[in-house]
Amino acid sequence: MKLYIVSIGPGGTDTMTPRAARAIADSSVVAGYGVYLDLITQLTAGKELISSPMTRERERCEAARDRALAGETVSIVSSGDAGVYGMAGLALEVCREHPELELEVIPGVTAATGAAAVLGAPLMHDFAVISLSDLLTPWETIEKRVRLAAEADFVLCVYNPGSVKRAGHLRRACDIMLQSKSPDTPCGTVRNIGRDGEEANVLTLAELADTKVDMFTTVIVGNNRTRVINGKLVTPRGYENK
Template identity: 45%
Template sequence: MGKLYVVGIGPGGLQHMTVRARQVIEESEVIVGYTKYIDFIAPLIENKEVFSTGMMKEEERCREALRLSKDKIVSIISTGDAGIYGMAGLVLELIENEQVEIVPGVTASSAAASILGAPIMHDSCNISLSDLMTPYELIKKRVEAAAQADFVITLYNPKSKGRPHYLKENIETIKKYRNGNTPVAVVKNALREGQEYEIFTLDSFDDSNVDMLSVVLIGNSQSFVKNGVFITPRGYKL
């Protein structure tokens, strides 16, 4: 009898995987994933069967993982958390009677926040600017609603060659509801090789180094920078 694990491997550095994620990957006979993400865990899967594809093949990977899991132990991996822009939802939509366990991981907003300080100590939301799955008009509506409600906002998939202007447009929307000195941070390759970050304000924000390996965090009306650290206060009386 097989089993399928849907595993969030965290930001990509092996030391930031959960103990459970490592356990199930070691237990698995087959690993399924996007080629680049497979590379992140290469030291853990040297003697395992691997099924990998390039981008835009998510359904193919999920169907193959479900097929293989009928008589093998399989892990299908996502970076970050499997249930946040990962494979968990699609697997569960496709499932029939297979045994499935979701294994959570550290999502990009949490990874980036740990580098910056404590920017998401209060209410926050994640919004992807990719319009491959969601109409751009709906994305803009969500950004405006989050800005108006004073959420700390983390923008995933903030900028690509095919949509170079979305980030600037949505920053302009957020500026309608936030002061110009509101902190904005760009974190690239959070907690993995090539990590770098910059902290701006809404008024000084520069998106020239932002790409699909980045996340952008925008503070709420109470956020500030102290000694180079990005903080959103929880509201404790000091």
């Protein structure tokens, strides 16, 4: 009767907390998107696995809930932090009618801070996290958020910056940011954070607008004080120097 929603971090088990690993070890059933289950095979030997494609999240959560209601200890695993565009919300929603079920969300390293660490220290001051996926959010809402976040001079961290279906989204977001931010604003991209083939680039906002990215990439756009120091992005912690 216990359902864990477990954040496995952006990479393999090296960026997963002991608390997360223990929850999986305690579980007899582990549910997740196949690609994520593949990252943690050494933790799931002998366990019942519930795997399903990317778009079948609700069915997967319901199946996991039903195994927990049947008396099993179940982990739903989610890449990065389960609470950031992950499975935590859906898992809590599908358990709405079952307050008797013990639920525990275990936090992890999300792509924003994972990418930031690769790039240096761009998120040292106030920042906003925005997904450019309009699968579940109207594009007008996304544009408004990009515009207001840029006007507020937040550092921006962009999830789901592009895909085959969303070609041009990053370009449009950059064009909006360029209305209130300098084209020289330091930016960075990180692909495959913490995984094989991790790639990072530091570039300007003007260059970013012309960059092709895919769904495995996280993008960070600096604020008006972000600088490049020895190839790394650094946002000062405050506006005055102590």
